[in-house]
Amino acid sequence: MFKDTRQKEVILRILKSTNMHPTADWVYSEARKEISNISLGTVYRNLKVLCISGEILELDICGSSSRFDGNPGSHYHFRCETCGRIFDVDEPVNRALDVKVARKTGFEVLYHRIEFRGLCTECKE
């Protein structure tokens, strides 16, 4: 169904090569270094397709714009309230919590996301 194109390959590679959870616009400017006339619409379309196929993750971290994560495995995030950067948190995902909440609410709980907030090493000084 989905075809492989140079644009998609470049976008995926850019995303996999960083852990900075970039915005679509940042991906766009990086991609232009390789494909000078790639369009922003194409970046958005491919980011969407890559999310659907599970190769990347769209983060539910509000702020002005969506951010994407080249690492689609389940993990938690930390956001610095001063510089706005987002870091991965190496803490095991607590699946028992989902079960507990499911029991309590009667909902079907598939997964959860955690975002820690505070100040990163650089900003807390």
Added chain:
Amino acid sequence: MFKDTRQKEVILRILKSTNMHPTADWVYSEARKEISNISLGTVYRNLKVLCISGEILELDICGSSSRFDGNPGSHYHFRCETCGRIFDVDEPVNRALDVKVARKTGFEVLYHRIEFRGLCTECKE
């Protein structure tokens, strides 16, 4: 510093009287029932001020638009992936997690947010 106005009072009352975590636009349409010529800009400005003063909470639940919570106390949320509704989850906030992550990362962790995802009672049938 912040003044009390009828607009702000109405917006806060609307938000406190529901647990549906509405968007700015929904608050706007409710507010118009009381102040027919209130402007959307005023709603946005007051929502921001109320967040700053801690009387309400802006949720970090992406989707097309921000959502607001009249209950600013720390609590978790559940979002139904089918109908999109957001529910409060009555589960104690785990402050020990913040300490653990702080120790592991070296960051100053102030708090965290959890969003559970799945299907609500109505949608899972």
Added chain:
DNA sequence: TTAGGTGCAAAACCTTTGCCATCCC
């Protein structure tokens, strides 16, 4: 009196979409 708030409308921003050319299978 006056800093801060309001209404209105325009602007800013991010994201999506329509159209047609192009590419992949």
Added chain:
DNA sequence: GGGATGGCAAAGGTTTTGCACCTAA
């Protein structure tokens, strides 16, 4: 060939902002 994708630009939706006029303190 034919459906999927790309580039471009225009449209769409949400949020912010400039400005002149009010209003709470």
